[in-house]
Structures are given as C-alpha cells and as structure tokens.
Amino acid sequence: MSKVAVFGAGSWGTAFSIVLADAGNDVTIWARREDVCATINDSRENPDYLPGIELPPVITATHDPELALAGAEFVVLAVPSQKLRENLTQWADLIPRDAVLVSLMKGVELGTLKRMSEVIAEVTGAGPERIGVVSGPNLAMEIARREPAASVVACADDVVAKRLRDLCHSPAFRPYSSADVVGCELGGAYKNVIGLGVGMAVGLGFGDNTTASVITRGLAETARLATALGADPMTLMGLAGLGDLVATCSSPLSRNRSFGEKLGRGMTTEEITASTRMVAEGVKSCSSLLDLANRAEVYAPIVDHVHAVVEGKMTAADMLSSLIDRDTKSERD
Numbered sequence: 284m285s286k287v288a289v290f291g292a293g294s295w296g297t298a299f300s301i302v303l304a305d306a307g308n309d310v311t312i313w314a315r316r317e318d319v320c321a322t323i324n325d326s327r328e329n330p331d332y333l334p335g336i337e338l339p340p341v342i343t344a345t346h347d348p349e350l351a352l353a354g355a356e357f358v359v360l361a362v363p364s365q366k367l368r369e370n371l372t373q374w375a376d377l378i379p380r381d382a383v384l385v386s387l388m389k390g391v392e393l394g395t396l397k398r399m400s401e402v403i404a405e406v407t408g409a410g411p412e413r414i415g416v417v418s419g420p421n422l423a424m425e426i427a428r429r430e431p432a433a434s435v436v437a438c439a440d441d442v443v444a445k446r447l448r449d450l451c452h453s454p455a456f457r458p459y460s461s462a463d464v465v466g467c468e469l470g471g472a473y474k475n476v477i478g479l480g481v482g483m484a485v486g487l488g489f490g491d492n493t494t495a496s497v498i499t500r501g502l503a504e505t506a507r508l509a510t511a512l513g514a515d516p517m518t519l520m521g522l523a524g525l526g527d528l529v530a531t532c533s534s535p536l537s538r539n540r541s542f543g544e545k546l547g548r549g550m551t552t553e554e555i556t557a558s559t560r561m562v563a564e565g566v567k568s569c570s571s572l573l574d575l576a577n578r579a580e581v582y583a584p585i586v587d588h589v590h591a592v593v594e595g596k597m598t599a600a601d602m603l604s605s606l607i608d609r610d611t612k613s614e615r616d
C-alpha cells in the first residue's frame with residue numbers, strides 16, 4: 284500500500300482516486316473548496332463532478348496541502364492545466380523530496396508552451412526520474428463506474444514507470460508503462476482539440492464520414508507535431524493517441540466534444556464557458572498547440588481552424604468548408 288496525495292477534486296482527480304483506492308492505496312484528496320472536502324468526508328460522494336458514485340472509505344479529503352502531502356510517496360496532479368503553475372508554486376516546498384509527481388492533465392501551458400511535466404520540473408526542480416504522466420481513453424465517469432479501461436503510465440525512468448503501473452493497476456483499470464512522456468502528453472492535449480473539431484461537425488448535423496475524416500486527419504496532425512518534438516510515432520498509435528482520440532471523439536461524456544457540438548450549433552465560446560463548471564482543455568490548448576506547431580514549423584491545419592472558431596473568427600461551417608477547399612496533397616505529407 285502506498286500513500287498517495289491527489290491534488291484536484293474534479294472529475295478525473297476523484298475518479299482516479301477510486302482507481303488508486305481499488306488498487307490498494309491510501310488516498311488523500313486535496314480539494315480547493317472546503318465544502319467539497321466536507322461532502323467527500325461526510326457523504327462519501329463528490330456530487331458536483333461524479334453524482335451517484337460512492338467513494339471507498341480509504342479516500343479522505345482535505346483543504347490543507349501540508350496535511351495531504353505529509354508522508355506522500357506519490358503526488359498526483361489533476362487541476363486544470365492553465366492553473367497548475369500557480370497552484371504547484373504554493374505546494375512545491377511541502378512536497379517530500381523523494382515523492383514521484385504524476386500528471387493526469389491534458390493541456391499545454393499558454394505563453395510558455397510547456398507540457399505539464401515541464402511545468403512540474405520547472406516549479407519543483409524534480410528530475411525526469413521523479414515525474415510521470417497518465418494518459419489514455421479514460422472518461423472519468425466510466426472509470427468511476429469501474430467500467431474496464433486501459434491507459435498508459437509514462438516516465439523517463441523505466442523502474443519508476445513500472446512502479447506507477449503497479450500503483451494504479453486495479454480490477455477495472457489496466458495501465459501499460461512507457462518511456463515516451465512527450466508522446467503521451469502531446470497525444471492527450473491534441474485529442475482535446477480534435478474532439479472540439481469533431482463536436483463541431485456533430486453540432487452541424489454531419490455524420491460518421493465527416494467525424495472519421497476529422498479523427499483520422501487529426502491523428503496524422505498529432506503524430507506530425509509530436510514526432511517533430513521528439514515523441515515515438517508508435518505512441519500516437521496506442522492508448523494515449525488513437526485510443527484517447529476515439530474515446531473523446533465518440534463520447535457525449537467528453538467535455539471537449541460537447542463544447543465543440545455547442546460551437547457547431549452556433550453558441551459562442553463565452554456563452555458555452557459561462558454555462559459549465561468543468562474544464563474543456565482544448566479551448567485553451569488549441570492556442571498553445573498552434574504556437575508550438577508554428578514554432579516547430581509543422582503544418583497543423585485542424586488546430587489552426589479549430590482555434591479560429593474558438594476565437595470567434597470563423598464559423599464551424601466555414602471551418603469544414605475551408606479544410607476541404609485546401610490544395611490537395613499526398614496522404615503521407
């Protein structure tokens with residue numbers, strides 16, 4: 284049994300805490316809101332994010348980071364990507380020096396264009412052997428219901444990747460280890476943007492040919508950027524690439540796909556953002572991924588077009604016409 288601190292009591296932080304508890308660990312969740320801590324501790328539920336799911340007794344919640352981090356062997360981070368730096372800066376000095384930091388987040392920081400593992404390294408000074416990533420087709424509500432699913436746990440250090448694998452292998456959750464942190468993180472961040480694009484097509488009333496085309500060309504685009512930035516292309520063919528893309532783009536549970544669907548039906552980004560409490564990471568990361576692609580001189584037409592719709596510079600209908608209108612080219616280019 285390991286002692287794990289999970290920072291973030293949203294959908295995925297809470298669902299992954301269930302996985303960790305089912306895998307035999309002692310889990311303390313840090314929640315930003317004290318009322319969420321009280322509800323988790325008293326009612327064994329987190330109704331704002333996972334209504335109807337009973338949390339195992341081994342999970343407790345606290346608003347005090349020091350309490351959550353005391354003796355923690357693993358520190359799991361599950362706050363919105365754009366909020367990681369400001370939060371982690373406050374917690375960094377409290378983190379035990381030998382604890383492994385694990386990112387559950389799927390985004391790229393605006394401005395710095397850093398992946399979450401890079402933000403973690405910068406803020407805490409932890410080396411690559413102390414930083415892991417979990418990414419795969421893991422819609423929080425399905426995981427919380429213990430529906431069978433697999434995922435990838437990546438760390439540059441093979442021994443630590445295997446420890447992470449053991450840490451979260453539960454009766455319903457099967458992790459595979461990998462050394463490709465870059466591929467897993469970029470696969471996870473990019474699929475959110477492709478999910479927005481697919482959602483737009485659904486919102487416009489288009490069918491499976493359109494969505495399959497966006498998914499497949501989205502995967503090509505993801506692999507193009509990720510490999511240019513050092514990822515193994517095979518990672519993108521695996522659970523953290525294709526697997527996550529399929530789950531996100533097929534599921535009405537995906538916040539990114541749902542957000543895109545509303546854009547496709549004509550709502551604005553501001554209207555949709557105001558109507559939900561949950562994060563759709565692609566709305567911000569489309570901008571940072573586009574900047575990353577431009578910096579690496581990688582052609583990224585889907586991210587470019589999704590970004591234009593999110594920014595209100597193009598309608599979803601014009602986005603799809605414009606993507607089709609482009610000069611034709613080889614499928615492998």
Ligand SMILES: NC(=O)C1=CN([C@@H]2O[C@H](COP(=O)(O)OP(=O)(O)OC[C@H]3O[C@@H](n4cnc5c(N)ncnc54)[C@H](O)[C@@H]3O)[C@@H](O)[C@H]2O)C=CC1
Pocket residue numbers: 291292293294295296297315316332361362363364366370387388389390421422423424560561562564
């Ligand atoms: N929900 C899912 O199915 C999955 C989500 N992820 C990723 O996990 C990360 C977290 O997402 P979710 O838990 O789904 O989000 P969520 O929207 O369900 O919850 C976000 C949590 O962060 C907290 N939060 C919001 N603003 C904050 C701030 N300024 N400082 C500190 N905490 C703040 C909220 O109170 C909430 O507890 C994201 O990067 C997401 O892409 C990854 C896999 C699955």
Ligand SMILES: O=C(CO)COP(=O)(O)O
Pocket residue numbers: 389419420421422423475478527530531536537538539540562563564
């Ligand atoms: O990452 C996810 C599934 O793997 C969750 O997707 P959404 O953030 O779009 O809900």
